[in-house]
Amino acid sequence: MSMTASNQPDNPPFIELQGVTKVYGAGQAAMHALRGIDLRIDEAEFVAVMGPSGSGKSTCMNILGCLDTATAGAYRFKGIDVGELTRNQRTRLRRFYLGFVFQGYNLLSRTSALENVELPLIYRGVSSGERRRQALEALERVGLKEWKSHTPGELSGGQQQRVAIARAIVTEPAVLFADEPTGNLDTARSHEIMDLLTGLNRDQGITIVMVTHEPDMAAYAKRTIHFLDGRVHSDAPNGRTP
Amino acid sequence: MLWNTILLALREIKRNAMRSFLTILGIVIGVGAVITMVTIGGGATAQVQDQIASMGSNLLMVTPGKRLGPGQSSDTVLFKVSDGEAMLRDVSSIAAVAPVSSKSMQAVFGNENWSATVTGSENQYFRVTNRAIRKGRQFNDSELRAGAAVCIVGETVCKKLFGGQEPLGEKIRLEKLSCQVIGILEAKGQSTMGTDQDDIVVIPLRTFQRRISGNQDVSMFQVSVRQGASTEKAQRDIRLLMRERRHLSPSDDDNFNVMDMKEIAEMLTGTTELLTALLSAVAAVSLLVGGIGIMNIMLVSVTERTREIGIRLAIGALEREVLMQFLVEAVVLSSFGGLIGIVLALAASVWLAGVLRVPFVFNAGIVIVAFLFSAAVGVVFGYFPALKAARLDPIDALRHE
Numbered sequence: 024m025s026m027t028a029s030n031q032p033d034n035p036p037f038i039e040l041q042g043v044t045k046v047y048g049a050g051q052a053a054m055h056a057l058r059g060i061d062l063r064i065d066e067a068e069f070v071a072v073m074g075p076s077g078s079g080k081s082t083c084m085n086i087l088g089c090l091d092t093a094t095a096g097a098y099r100f101k102g103i104d105v106g107e108l109t110r111n112q113r114t115r116l117r118r119f120y121l122g123f124v125f126q127g128y129n130l131l132s133r134t135s136a137l138e139n140v141e142l143p144l145i146y147r148g149v150s151s152g153e154r155r156r157q158a159l160e161a162l163e164r165v166g167l168k169e170w171k172s173h174t175p176g177e178l179s180g181g182q183q184q185r186v187a188i189a190r191a192i193v194t195e196p197a198v199l200f201a202d203e204p205t206g207n208l209d210t211a212r213s214h215e216i217m218d219l220l221t222g223l224n225r226d227q228g229i230t231i232v233m234v235t236h237e238p239d240m241a242a243y244a245k246r247t248i249h250f251l252d253g254r255v256h257s258d259a260p261n262g263r264t265p
Numbered sequence: 266m267l268w269n270t271i272l273l274a275l276r277e278i279k280r281n282a283m284r285s286f287l288t289i290l291g292i293v294i295g296v297g298a299v300i301t302m303v304t305i306g307g308g309a310t311a312q313v314q315d316q317i318a319s320m321g322s323n324l325l326m327v328t329p330g331k332r333l334g335p336g337q338s339s340d341t342v343l344f345k346v347s348d349g350e351a352m353l354r355d356v357s358s359i360a361a362v363a364p365v366s367s368k369s370m371q372a373v374f375g376n377e378n379w380s381a382t383v384t385g386s387e388n389q390y391f392r393v394t395n396r397a398i399r400k401g402r403q404f405n406d407s408e409l410r411a412g413a414a415v416c417i418v419g420e421t422v423c424k425k426l427f428g429g430q431e432p433l434g435e436k437i438r439l440e441k442l443s444c445q446v447i448g449i450l451e452a453k454g455q456s457t458m459g460t461d462q463d464d465i466v467v468i469p470l471r472t473f474q475r476r477i478s479g480n481q482d483v484s485m486f487q488v489s490v491r492q493g494a495s496t497e498k499a500q501r502d503i504r505l506l507m508r509e510r511r512h513l514s515p516s517d518d519d520n521f522n523v524m525d526m527k528e529i530a531e532m533l534t535g536t537t538e539l540l541t542a543l544l545s546a547v548a549a550v551s552l553l554v555g556g557i558g559i560m561n562i563m564l565v566s567v568t569e570r571t572r573e574i575g576i577r578l579a580i581g582a583l584e585r586e587v588l589m590q591f592l593v594e595a596v597v598l599s600s601f602g603g604l605i606g607i608v609l610a611l612a613a614s615v616w617l618a619g620v621l622r623v624p625f626v627f628n629a630g631i632v633i634v635a636f637l638f639s640a641a642v643g644v645v646f647g648y649f650p651a652l653k654a655a656r657l658d659p660i661d662a663l664r665h666e
Contacts, residue, residue: 090579090659111583118581129576129663133280143580145269190580 035102037230038064038087038198043096045082045253056082058253059096066197067228069221071241071261074250080234081202083250087232088121088200089113101197118146122191122229126203128183130175136162136186137171143194161193162186165219181212188219192229199223201233205240217243267593274594277566278601288562289602291555292642296606296635297613298548303631304614306541308623310534315624317530323360323496324393326529327352327486327503328522342511342520343482346470351510352486356502358494363390364483366473372466373438374426381422383439383466385473391450393489401433401448404469412471417448419463437466442476444468496525555602556642563595563650574654575662588655595647596640603639607632 045057057079064070074080085091086098089105092113098105100120105113117123122143130139140158149157162168165185175183184204191199201220205213221243223229233244241247242261249256278285330341349362367384384390388403398417408415416437423432432446453462474481490499500523507521524532567574574587582590611627618625 085660088579114578114581114583117579123579125663129572129579131573131576142577146577146581146583146586151269 035099036063037066037101038062039097039099040083040087041097041099043083043086043093043098045079045086045091046094055253057086057093060253060255062248062255062258064230064232066230067224068246069224069231069244070233071244071247072232072234072250073236073238073241073247074256078250078256079253080250084200084202084232084234087198088123089116118143119194120197122194122196122199124184124187124191124199124201124204126206128175128180128187128207130183130186130190132176133174135172135174136167136178136189139175139186140189140193143190147194157193158189161189164192165189179212180208181215184208184212184216185219188216188223192223192227195227196229198230198232201231203234203236205235205237210239213237213240267589270590270593271597273590274597277594278598281566284562285598285601288558289555289598289605291551291558292599292602292639293555293606293609295548295550295552295555296603296639297610298551299545300607300610300628300631300635301613301617302541302544302548304610304626304628305617305621305623306537306544307626307628308614308618309621310537310541311626312623313533313537314530317526317533323490323492323494324526325488325490325496325500325503326522326524327488327507328524329485329520330522331518331520343484344486344521345481346483348507348510349483349486352488352503352506355506356499358491358499358502360489360491361389361392362489363387363393363487364470364485365390365487366470366478366482366484368473368477370439370466370477372422372426374435377426377428379422379425381419381464381466382460383468383473383477385468385470385477387470390467390487393487396453397451398448399451401446403448409469409471412469412475414442414444414472414476415447415468416444417450417467418446419450419461419465419467420452421461421463422466423449439466439468439477442472444472500525552638552642555639556599556646559595559599559643560646560650563591563647564653566594567591567650567654570654571657571662571665574657575659575665578657578659579663584655587657588651591651591654592644592647595651596643599643599647600636600640603636606639607636610635 040060040062043057043060043062044055047054047056060079060083072080072084082091086093089100089108090113092106100116103116105116108116130136131142137155137158140161141154144154144157159168159171162171165188167182167185167189170178170182170186175186178186184207188204199220204220205216208216217240220231220233224231231244233240235241244261246258246260248258327344329343344364346364349364353359353362363386365384365386367382369380370383372379372381372383387409390396391398391403401417403417404413404415407413416439418426418432418437426432426437427435432449434445436443436445450463450465450467470483488499488503490496503523504519507523508519511520513520577587577590615625
C-alpha cells in the first residue's frame with residue numbers, strides 16, 4: 024500500500040468525501056446517519072464541524088478518522104480510497120498520518136504523562152531513547168514538561184487534554200482530529216486549548232478537523248461546516264478570528 | 266517490541282498485585298503439587314531400589330500360587346520342608362535355603378502387649394536374610410528338631426515388651442505358646458514394603474508348625490544363590506525341580522513363583538510409579554482449573570480495560586499487537602505462577618522427604634515440563650480473552666464507560 028499518493032501527477036485533494044452515506048441497522052430500523060456528504064479539506068486547513076446531536080458530525084469524524092467506513096460513497100485520503108482498505112491497513116493509516124484528541128481525554132490511567140505520550144511511538148517502532156526524547160519535546164510544546172511523571176489522576180482536566188494533544192502531535196501527524204476537545208473544560212481552560220491548537224495549525228501546518236458545540240471555539244477555525252440531519256447544512260470560511 | 270510487551274505486561278500485573286496473585290494461585294498449587302508428587306514419588310522409588318540393592322542381588326524367593334497379579338492367587342499348594350531340602354540338594358548353585366512361615370500375633374510380656382510378626386524358620390534364615398544376632402545365640406539343633414519353645418526377638422519387639430529390662434532368659438507369650446528369649450537381632454530398619462523388619466519374633470519352624478499353624482506347611486522359601494553363580498540359572502533350575510516335584514504336565518502353568526530381587530524391585534517400583542502417576546494426574550487437574558482462573562480474570566481485565574484497548578487501536582495498534590499484549594500478559598502471569606509453584610514445590614519436597622524419610626531426588630525434567638506446561642496454560646487460556654480484546658471496535662471501545 025502506498026502511503027505517498029500525494030505525489031501522483033494529478034495531485035489529488037488531501038481529504039475528499041464523495042456522496043458518503045452511513046446507515047446503521049437495516050430495513051425498518053435502519054438509521055441514516057449520513058445522507059450523502061460531499062466534502063473537501065485541503066492541507067493545513069483548520070476546520071470546525073458543528074451541528075446538533077444526531078446531525079451526523081460524529082459519524083463523519085469517525086469516517087474521516089478511518090475508525091469507521093462509509094456504507095456508500097467514497098472517502099479518499101491523499102488519493103487513497105479508504106473504503107477499499109482492510110482494518111489493519113486503516114490502522115496503519117491512523118498510525119502514520121492521523122492524530123486524535125477526544126472530549127474525555129482518553130489517557131491511560133495510572134500511567135505517567137510521558138508514557139502516555141510515548142504510546143503512539145511504541146506502535147511506530149521508535150526506539151526507547153528516541154521515544155523519550157520525542158515525547159518530552161511534545162510535552163514541552165504543550166507546556167507540561169515538568170509534569171511528565173504525573174499520572175492523569177494527578178492532573179487537572181486542562182492539563183490532561185494538553186497531554187492528550189501532546190500524544191496526538193508527537194507523531195507529527197498530517198491531520199489532527201479533535202472531537203469536542205473543550206467539551207469538559209471551563210472557558211479559561213478551553214481558550215488555552217484552542218490557542219494551542221491554533222498554534223499547531225499555524226506554526227506546523229497540521230491540518231485540524233475539530234467537532235465542537237461552542238461557536239466561541241469554532242471561531243478559532245478558518246472554516247466552519249454545519250451538519251444537519253446527516254447533510255452538510257452550510258460550509259463557509261470564518262471571518263477574522265476574535 | 267516483544268520485550269516492550271513483556272515490560273508492559275509486568276507493569277499491568279504489578280498494578281493489580283493482589284488480584285494477580287489470586288489469579289495465579291491455581292497455577293501455583295497445580296505446578297507445586299505435580300512437582301512435589303513426582304519428586305517424592307521418585308525419592309520413594311529410588312529408596313526401594315536402594316534397599317533391594319543392599320539386600321543383595323543373590324536372593325530368591327519361592328512362593329506358592331499362580332502369578333495372576335498383585336494379591337491374586339488361586340489353587341495355592343503350600344510347600345513342605347522337603348521341598349527346600351530338595352532344592353538345596355539338587356540345585357548346585359544354591360548356597361542356602363530358609364523355609365519361612367509367618368503369622369501376625371500378639372506377644373505378651375508381663376503387662377506389655379505388642380503385635381509382631383512371628384516367623385518360623387531355621388538358622389539358615391539369618392544367613393539368607395543377612396541378619397546378625399546382636400546378643401544371645403542362634404537356635405541349637407535339639408531346639409530345632411524338638412520344636413522347643415525358644416525365640417529370637419527383633420529390636421522393636423524388644424523395646425516394646427521389655428523397655429529397658431534385660432530380655433534374655435525371659436519368657437514371652439505368643440497366644441498359648443510361652444517361649445524363652447534366647448537372642449536379640451541386630452536392628453535393620455524399614456523394609457522395602459515399609460514394614461518394620463525389627464518387629465519380628467523368630468521361632469524354630471517346627472515349633473511354628475506344631476504350636477501355631479498346626480500343619481506341616483511352609484509358606485515360602487528364601488534362597489540365597491552361591492556367590493558368582495547365575496541367579497537366572499538358579500531360578501530356572503528351581504522352577505524345573507518344583508514342576509517335577511509337583512507333577513505338572515507341560516501344559517500346566519506354574520503354581521508357584523520363583524522371583525529374584527530384581528523382579529520384586531520392578532513390582533514394587535511399578536506400584537510406586539503408578540501411584541505417583543495417579544497423584545500427579547490429580548494434581549494436573551488443578552493446573553487446568555488454574556488455567557480457567559486465568560481466563561476468567563483476563564476476561565474481566567479485557568472488559569475493564571476496554572477504553573484502553575480503544576485508545577490503543579485508535580492511535581495505531583494493530584489487532585495482532587493488542588492480541589499479543591494480552592496473550593503475553595496471560596503467559597507472563599501463568600509462568601510467574603509456575604515459577605512460584607516450582608520454588609514452593611522444591612521447598613515442600615525437601616521438607617516432606619525429611620518427614621517421610623525418603624531421599625530427595627531432584628528431577629529437573631518434571632520442573633521444566635511443569636514450567637512449560639504453566640506457560641502453555643497461559644497461551645491456551647489467554648488466547649480467547651486476547652482475541653476478544655483485539656477484535657473490539659475502536660469506536661465502541663472508546664465510548665465504553
